[in-house]
Amino acid sequence: MEETQKKQIVLSAVQPTGTPTLGNYLGAFKNWKMMANDMQEEYDCFYAVADLHSITVRLKPADLRRQTLEMYAFLLALGIDPEKNVVFIQSHVPEHAQLAWILNCHTQFGEASRMTQFKDKSEKHPENINVGLFSYPVLMAADILLYQADYVPVGDDQKQHLEITRDIAERFNGIYGDVFTVPKPFIHKAGARVMSLQDPTKKMSKSDTNVKGFISMLDDDSTIMKKVKSAVTDSEAKVYHGEGKDGINNLMEIYSCCTGKSFEEIEKEFDGKGYGDFKSAVGEAVIEELRPVKEEYLRLMGDKGYLMKCAAEGAEKAEYFARRTLRKTMKKVGFLQL
Ligand code: ATP
Ligand code: LTN
8 A cells, every 4th residue: 555645544443243244234344345445546445353342341252362353354255455455453553552542531531421332331231331331432533543534434323433533633633733634434324224123223233132133244045034024014014215114114225225226216116015025125135235245254264374464464554554643643742752
């Protein structure tokens, strides 16, 4: 990657907390891939496995290790070229934790307390409300600001974390002069919030205890079809996008993302047909959408040596940029330079 190029910088990350879902794929990964591949001339992309973030919830060490490599394999399986982009594992670049400390000291307790993800996760894990969970968005801000990112492609649930990142960056720049690029969220409306198949008022989440609520990217074809067929809908038996039709709206959104069809086209396609036909079509579309990624993932998992080599190269490239920003930040704050 040419350092002198005037491309916009893109950064995003995913936690290795389990097998990614269709929500991660449609809300984030699809856009990551588009920015890294189809819009390669415009963007330099940095994508990370956020393993430091994932220990805010208690994980077994062996699971963390395995899931980190698996998530890394998923990123490459999307078709993101590790030669042309920087694909790395967060904990391999110690500057993330270092910058996070400095940013912690420039973040107000009050503003961090307002984060809805913190409130949700505290409710979910009342036995382990650790300080890391509280300062999670500050580490996320460090991830983004270290690379001077212009855009951060994420799902809708991360909007608030992007807002606090922007506030921290602006505050910091206000005190010390221009240090950080103030990043913008990149949230593609379609797929930004894929809902649970069992409770379409809640977002689809890989940590949902009810496995019927989410489609895992490794589910086999018949499991995907079964989950879609048992998705909660309504009793109207008419396919259209409307109020009070959360289940159908969600399936239409999924179908639209996988096929590129608009809601009007979908309504026409299923005019006079029941939910059974519609669900079969959605199931087929999801199966076809995930198939190539799943196949490539399984192939890559058979070559761990290659994955480790890519991770090492990614870490080296990422650190080059991260070190530069951290040095500049420390100098501005007034740390004695050697
Ligand atoms: P967890 O379920 O463990 O809390 P998560 O899947 O919500 O994790 P990440 O894995 O860190 O969180 O999310 C990675 C990316 O996927 C983020 O950009 C997030 O916004 C996006 N994402 C996650 N779930 C959905 C969803 N249901 N719809 C759209 N985007 C999503
Ligand atoms: N908090 C994010 C994951 C994440 C992230 C980031 C996203 C960690 N660091 C930096 C974008 C940029 C989530 O999706 N739960």
